[in-house]
Amino acid sequence: MPERRGRSPVMHDVARLAGVSHQTVSRVLNAHRGIRPETEARVRAAIAELGYRRNTSARALVTHSSRLVGVLTTVPDHPDTARALVGIERALRAAGRTLLFAGTAPEELAASAERLFGHALEGCVALVPGQEGELAAVKGPPPTVVVDAPPAHAALTVRADQRGGAYALTRHLLDLGHRTVHHVAGTAPGHAARTEGWRQALREAGAPEPEAVAGAETGTETESGTGAGSGPGTGHTAGLVLAARRAAGEEVTAVLAADDHIALGLLHAFTESGLRVPGQVSVAGFGDRPEAAHLCPALTTASADPAEVGEAAVRLLLAEPEEREGAGANPEQDRAVTALLLPVRLRVRRSTGPPPARRPR
8 A cells, every 4th residue: 555654645646556646535435427447346346445524524614614505596487497406406415515595586695695604604606697796795705616606706617508508509500501600698697608619610521601690689588587578578589670671681500599488489580571490491499498398390409407507616616726726617717717618508499400402392
């Protein structure tokens, strides 16, 4: 057995003995997906040989915690919040922690955060829409992971790859044979990154870049967790605009909506205008809302699983500082900021297909 030299083993000792990086040891300890069985076996053997244990007692002394982890949200009724809570609770239960939940209105966020932080928390996961004023209210202590926050506003954040998801959806439509893809932009947090992904895919393909229909100009309704210009009414108004452009001779055969709610309004408008989806125009959304698979036609969309986002937030929160670089997929390092960028998966359904000229007769 390697010489201990009078001190307890640390993660770097395990990594050295197993012949892996300390990030790999972290991923094994955090039950991260994608670790090769033989690698995990070597790490587990090294842990057993060295007698390595995570220093959770020291953490508790430093943070004065009671093994409580708070979850704070301004969108308690949003479907994604419920799905994220499943992942958060599952990860906390596996880590021997207890969840303390606080759902509040945006205008009461600061007061709710102060009450929640008064419970000697080990840390907190914040599910807020990402507006600057709200993010300022949830900066700890205690350590706080903010879901979908811009890195500049939170030291720890877990984000879905909004830009990459929109890029992949646009590529999907171009690969079907559409000469270009129109876009209905939204105003909710993350929508700007989706617009950037759409533009990037068009430019890389050398495709025409049509003017986006701005959500803020076509609707004003506000939905829980979205914002003005980000609901079905927005999509309906934008769809009528695009249908009119098509009737005037513009080539409109594929549309990417900033989210599934906007896509729902697009489907309504195109049907109302006598356009078949996907026979004459393809429609894709973003978010994979529970109803997306049950629309007619079923909606092609993309999302990061909210439960996986919740689990990743807990892994990041509970990781030791030296572990955080390996706590999740695709870590982005920016000074003191640790941001985990989670992949977005496409859900290809019946609302997208080849353009009319490419369809088999």
